[in-house]
Ligand SMILES: Cc1cc2nc3c(=O)[nH]c(=O)nc-3n(C[C@H](O)[C@H](O)[C@H](O)COP(=O)(O)OP(=O)(O)OC[C@H]3O[C@@H](n4cnc5c(N)ncnc54)[C@H](O)[C@@H]3O)c2cc1C
């Protein structure tokens with residue numbers, strides 16, 4: 031973990047309210063599913079914002095985020111060349127080295143970003159990848175995933191493309207050796223139940239409000255069979271065997 | 276060169292008057308990955324209770340204009356595990372260790388103190404002000420006569436210097452400070468968080484399961500400063516000031532109104548390496564202003 035200032039290379043709106051931002055980075059090792067605390071402000075906001083790593087490049091890192099409020103709006107206003115503060119990489123990511131064979135990645139909405147770097151890493155280890163992406167309406171990141179997935183399924187609740195409905199309708203967990211998921215908690219709970227029923231190992235990336243992001247404030251409580259743990263340190267990715275819904 | 280920042284409180288020597296505030300810094304392990312925590316004047320531990328606690332359910336963090344609310348609810352490993360697992364690690368670092376002790380029953384406070392007496396912690400900070408635990412914290416820190424009895428018993432038990440951390444929710448902050456002094460408190464720290472509330476209008480309910488939560492950060496600084504000023508004018512024991520400190524100017528303000536030292540909490544989240552920056556700025560200030568010692572400006576207002 032490091033705290034440093036880096037520079038924005040680009041910051042583009044790739045779909046309505048969805049931005050892809052590339053910034054320079056230090057040489058730290060970044061694991062898929064990890065995140066950074068980010069800010070482009072000093073006094074306007076009290077807290078930095080947790081954003082997952084979307085794509086790790088040799089000297090850059092990309093983030094994909096949705097404008098959800100004031101912090102992400104300020105992020106979206108940043109221009110190439112502007113300074114950005116990075117704290118990270120943080121947390122425990124997806125255990126991509128521990129799984130082998132047929133792997134499913136299931137992402138819903140703005141839970142999709144952490145799955146891309148994960149997909150790249152899984153593919154590099156010769157796993158077979160099936161990617162399920164669920165959207166409310168507008169699609170994003172499809173082309174990137176199409177480049178690494180062996181099979182790609184798309185669902186949209188209100189949009190024109192792909193299956194019309196929930197992405198979880200398409201999932202057949204029994205076909206896989208492991209499932210990784212990130213998205214709205216109701217969606218992940220569904221995935222967790224489906225996998226439990228078929229006894230398929232599942233890992234979930236949990237979202238919590240965070241103040242420090244590094245494990246010091248205990249603000250990001252997650253319930254597990256081992257008691258309350260920190261989503262920013264022991265998580266955000268947890269095994270379905272330990273999580274309690 | 277004489278150390279212009281070295282500060283002594285109740286016989287305990289601090290390298291500088293800047294202390295990490297309780298609950299915002301864990302036991303120092305995480306921030307030590309960013310910088311050497313030995314540079315700090317001191318660290319006030321996460322609030323400890325006699326028994327381990329899981330803390331509150333539901334949302335614990337809510338950002339507000341120039342601040343934040345928290346409802347962590349004293350999640351902590353308990354005094355025993357603190358002594359076995361955290362303290363030996365903390366002790367390896369050359370900084371003052373303050374055990375922040377909270378609770379809901381006076382007997383638990385006393386038993387916690389008895390355990391801490393036998394350890395290498397330098398001081399005990401008695402948190403009689405945590406607003407998050409429904410049973411105890413609040414009640415002790417609100418009424419001066421109740422605080423007096425509790426602090427007296429704790430002081431009798433304590434072999435360590437006892438700093439009492441005041442709640443800004445006290446009925447009367449001056450009477451509260453005087454009651455703690457009269458009960459034998461060796462020093463005071465203030466303020467803890469302000470009792471506050473947020474509503475989730477979309478879901479039409481209170482944000483926090485406990486309805487109320489503690490407000491901290493820049494938003495509370497002017498009120499915290501007023502309270503520290505009032506208390507410094509009315510007690511003789513050392514006062515440690517905190518509440519919304521982010522900048523060198525904030526630190527100087529608290530010292531000028533009478534604080535011997537300061538604590539920094541929420542600002543660590545905004546700027547993870549704020550503490551080393553502030554220490555360096557304070558050193559530089561002493562040089563530029565040609566002070567003999569930082570205490571030259573203490574209580575000048
Ligand atoms: C580990 C982790 C990874 C994340 N990765 C991504 C990502 O890759 N892309 C992306 O678009 N979003 C991601 N998020 C969610 C993102 O952090 C929030 O959308 C963002 O903090 C909202 O801030 P805001 O100021 O725009 O919104 P506001 O609602 O104004 O924020 C107010 C406060 O609430 C917090 N907050 C609000 N919504 C959330 C939320 N859903 N989760 C956590 N905290 C929240 C903010 O951090 C802030 O402290 C991630 C969250 C976590 C915990």
Ligand SMILES: Cc1cc2nc3c(=O)[nH]c(=O)nc-3n(C[C@H](O)[C@H](O)[C@H](O)COP(=O)(O)O)c2cc1C
Pocket residue numbers: 241247249296297298299321322323345347349375377402405440466467468490491492493495517518519520538539540541542
């Ligand atoms: C997340 C969080 C947890 C806290 N936990 C404790 C605690 O366990 N014990 C305590 O005495 N104060 C606790 N506090 C209060 C702080 O130590 C401090 O008194 C308060 O936040 C005001 O200072 P600040 O504005 O610099 O943060 C906590 C504050 C925050 C933000």
Ligand code: FES
Pocket residue numbers: 239240241242243244245246247248249250260261262263
């Ligand atoms: S955000 Fe502070 S402990 Fe997780």
